[in-house]
Amino acid sequence: MSILSPEQQAIKQAAKEFVAKYIIPNAVTYDKTGEFHPFLLEASRESKIFAMAVPKEYGGLDYDALTQALVLEEWGYGCAGMGTTLAASILSMDSVMVAGNDDQKRRYFTPMINAEIGAFGLTEPGAGSDAGAGKTTAVKTGDEYILNGTKCWITNGGFASEFVIYALTDPAAGMKGISAFIVERGLPGFTIGQADHKLGIRSSSTVELFLKDVHVPAANLLGKEGEGMKIAMKTLDMARPAIAALSVGLAQRALDECVKMVQARFTGKNYxxxxxSFKLADMQIQVDAARLSLHNAMRLRDAGVPYSKESAISKTFCSDVAMQVTSQAVTLMGSAGYASELGKFMRDSKIMQIYEGTNQIQRLVISRAVLTPAPAMAAAQKAGK
Ligand SMILES: Cc1cc2nc3c(=O)[nH]c(=O)nc-3n(C[C@H](O)[C@H](O)[C@H](O)COP(=O)(O)OP(=O)(O)OC[C@H]3O[C@@H](n4cnc5c(N)ncnc54)[C@H](O)[C@@H]3O)c2cc1C
Known part of the structure; x- marks a missing residue:
């Protein structure tokens, strides 16, 4: 029995079929080679799925947040690395959604209808959890900004056609001096580093970005100077449940594959x-509870009410569940599990607890909300604090 609307069920089913056709049969190969998967962008073009979060007026599919989560869960079920490509592109778009003007939205969103992808550049060497410690600068000269600095661990960076880059327009103002810019690939001085070697999500592209005197039109500033940190935080509120959705898909897949292996391995007397069986039951309890926490965050967002705490809870809970369930799946199958695709699911799960804000940082966000009376929290969110 499903409480999803008929339209949501149809979208989920279409995503399931796409994943079965294109993602599941290729996931192990791309995990082994550690290469990116351009074929998937090509295969996605007709469905416009990379524009699922783009509003109708810009030619996108305009899915609500819950429906986006349904699609991302399916992609996570197929391959968390390939799912990360989709989630990270939406992450970059979210910054434009939060602060872009009409012209910026049109320019940024249109390529996504053709399955081009975006990247979100916040993290720097020495500025991960402490995102305000970044050193990249943007100096205004005439009708341009000149950007200098290094970004690291940027998902999709190797293949994105457009980027949202955070840089200091007023270094003396610290966090209040950060601004956000649209930066197009190929600008002189903007170079892309080698692909990072990773434990998991190996098919996704993760790179360093180098900006050396990159001239960016002033028209590419998102919002106003100094609003960057506020934009980044709102973006991450929107985007964290995407990681929760990938995590739920990953955990459900590990459980399903584990059940198949268990049934083949233990027959008759040796069962x-x-x-x-109680371990398998506990795994399903965890996955179902995780999915509910994700849907709760998405329904709040779709209802237009504050959901920062629930966004952080869903990311933390679902990624912790993915780590526990995938690890348990390997344990239950012993060496055969360790050497099977279950091992990939376990490796892929670890990053879910780290990127888009580690689960420790999420617990900071959640504990602040727990310790702050609700009306004060809502007022603080409204004021962008
Ligand atoms: C595969 C991958 C893809 C990524 N994609 C992107 C991307 O597309 N765009 C982007 O901008 N970034 C991206 N990142 C960066 C990622 O978001 C950061 O790595 C992450 O936020 C953690 O930062 P850090 O690695 O610098 O860890 P650190 O900040 O150095 O943290 C190290 C440890 O200390 C803990 N810690 C730090 N501060 C606190 C605190 N105040 N209280 C309690 N504990 C604390 C952390 O939880 C962690 O356990 C990606 C990273 C990876 C590995």
């Missing part, structure tokens, strides 16, 4: 009974 360990409830020692095993």
């Amino acid at each position: 360990p009974g409830q020692t095993l």
